[in-house]
Amino acid sequence: MIDCIGKGMNNMEIAEKLFISPKTVEVYKIRIANKLNSYRQLTIYAALQLLKLTLVLFAVVPWDSIFSLPDFF
Numbered sequence: 001m002i003d004c005i006g007k008g009m010n011n012m013e014i015a016e017k018l019f020i021s022p023k024t025v026e027v028y029k030i031r032i033a034n035k036l037n038s039y040r041q042l043t044i045y046a047a048l049q050l051l052k053l054t055l056v057l058f059a060v061v062p063w064d065s066i067f068s069l070p071d072f073f
Contacts, residue, residue, distance in 0.1 A: 001028060 004014040011029075015022040 001025070002032075005029070 001014060001018060004017060009017070011022040011025040014025045018025075
């Protein structure tokens with residue numbers, strides 16, 4: 001299905017190719033988008049936490065102040 005989406009096929013075309021209903025295609029697209037969004041948020045959060053740790057390790061901010069930096073999420 002991802003290949004079909006990448007080729008620019010619409011829901012009806014994907015449904016016909018995969019022998020499923022257009023509604024199923026729509027539901028799958030929504031589920032894929034939700035999972036990708038969750039992974040993006042987790043990745044951003046992890047990157048920001050790593051940035052906070054890096055700031056401490058390179059003595060940009062003192063260790064005790066890292067706990068007062070925002071968690072961003």
